[in-house]
Amino acid sequence: MSYAIMSQRGGETHLVTYRTVRPANIVYFDGMSASWGPGWLDSQEMFIYGVNPAQGKNSKWWDDYGRADKLCSWAEPRDIDGIVRMNAGFEIIWCDFNSSKLQLVSHLNITPPGTPLTQRTWFPRFPDDLPSTPGYPPQRRPPRRPRISQLAETGQIEWVRAASHRAFSPQPHLTLLPSGMVSYYHPRLTSLVEDRINRSMNAHRLANISSSDAVDVVHEINAVLARFKAGVMGSGMNWIGTSLDIIEQWGDRISHMHALLLNMSDPSTDATASLPTIRALSYTPLNPYMQPGLTPNASAWDLFFGMSPNVPHGNVTAFERCTTQTTGFLTASQRTSQEDLLQESIETVLSRLCSDVGTIFVESSDLVQGTSKSTLAISVHHWRVRIEKLMKWLDWSVWLRCDQHVCSTPLWPIAWVFRRPGEPNRDEEEELKPRCIRMAV
Incomplete structure (x- = not known):
């Protein structure tokens, strides 16, 4: 990112490398929290000023250095060394x-060969004394972009490639502490619910958070940091x-089931021949939670969704074990309040997985004994729709694939269409979908 910007400005480019010699305390703002634009900086503003975004905010969203100073002023008394955005x-x-x-570690002059010596920059700066549209940077035509080295031009596509490496997973050199993860999706923050109705997560913002909810989150992060310090x-x-285990266990299986159901939906294929495979694919992840050996004549529904009180460990259904066995052993005294939300979230995901796949297992088990082609076609259609809705709901990156391209999420300021006020609106959900980008200079 920095190389792509600095190497194309003309003049020398220097790279200064540091390493940490002891663990550093870092606060991680998730999402596009270093982007310029309405909404993306709201959580930082709340921590800086302690109120919701509509109150008391006097920083401009293109003033990164000013914001960094304020964030560090907030971090210092809390024993925080840095902020990741x-x-x-x-x-x-x-x-x-x-x-x-x-x-x-080192301080190197990495100026690309062929870079002009001019010190003139084409990257825009926005002085405070120029007129502007409220909420947007002052209008200014940037200086003419200087001729740059061909090697410097690679910075842009390599920026896209680098961004794609970490778009869907945590930074490996950061040790995240989920027990202290504070989320604006906590059910108690009711002032944010209405704005999210019928809107994708890409469009979720904090603009209408109530002052009490904003202050509540600030108090929560202060409590988390104090607890961590102790x-x-x-x-x-x-x-x-x-x-990651859940994604690994279920991800490729769901993809396999979807591909098979698509094939079975083709009228020219023999769907009956693939029915046992669908049954087996749905049975295998549920098998660890059922006890067919103790009830050999039970129906598929009884095995998974039914109660079997007369067998060992029969006080709960296999479906309930499938949902809670991963996290249900934790007691309330062991968990932090943030872990309560994580447990609820994981069990919600597992409940949906176990329910949808369990339903396909039950229905395919009934049909495998014999059925008409028309009845099977209706079932295959319902199963395919069920799996597609499940995949859309989960939205796992494990299903994103690009052949001979790089899969990149549109992120500010690359692979991103920036809109000015007055320009026609586009479908934001469609605009922000990951896409395959060809890597070429």
Whole structure:
């Protein structure tokens, strides 16, 4: 990101590399929190000013250095070394370069060969004294872009490639602590619910959060940081590993089922021949929670959704075990309040997975004994629709694939269509979908 910008401005480009010699305390703002535009900076503004975005805010969203100063002022008394924010590049705002946790590794002149020596910059700066539309940077035509080195031009496409590496998973060099994860999707924040109705997550903003909800979140993060400083880390549950395990266990199976159901939907194929495969694909992930060996004559519905009180561990259904066995052993005294929400979220996902796949298992088991082609065709259609709705609801990145291209999520300021006031609106959900981008200079 920085190379793509700085190497094309003309003049020398320097790269200064540091490493941490001790663990650093970092606050991570998720989402496109380093992007310029209405809504993306709202959570930071709330931490800086302690109120909702509509009150007391006096910083301009293109004033990154001013915002960094304010964030570091907020971080210092809380023993925070830096703030991670994201756009199309990974960014950490490091507050004190004289910190004993930081060590200089190198300072290199990486100016691309053929770069003109001019110091003139084409990257726009926005002085405060120029007129502007409220909420948008002052209007200014940037200086003529200087002729740049051909090698410098690679910075843009490599920026896209680098952004695609970490678009869908946590940064590996950061150790996230989910037990302290604060979310604006907590059910208690009721002032945000109405704006999210019938809108995709891409369009969710904090603009209409109530002052009480905004202050509540600020208090929560202060409590989390105080708890962390005191050494209280929560249950010790590996929430990230658990989530990745669920995706690994279910992701490729659901994709396989979807591909098979698409094939079975073709009138020219023999859907009856594939029916046992669909049954087996749906049975396998549910098998660890059922006890068919104790009730060999039970129906598929009884095995998974029915209660079997006369067998060991029969006080709950297999469906309930499928939903809660991963996290149900945690007691309330072990969990932080943030882990309560994580447990509820994981069990909600598992409930949907187990219910949808369990339904296909039950229905395919009934049909495998014999059925007409027309009845099977109706069932295949229902199963395919069920799986497609499930995949859309889960929205897992494991299903994104690009052949000979890079899969990139449109992120500010690359692979992104910036709109000015007055320009026609486009479908934001469609605009922000991941896409395949060809890598070529």
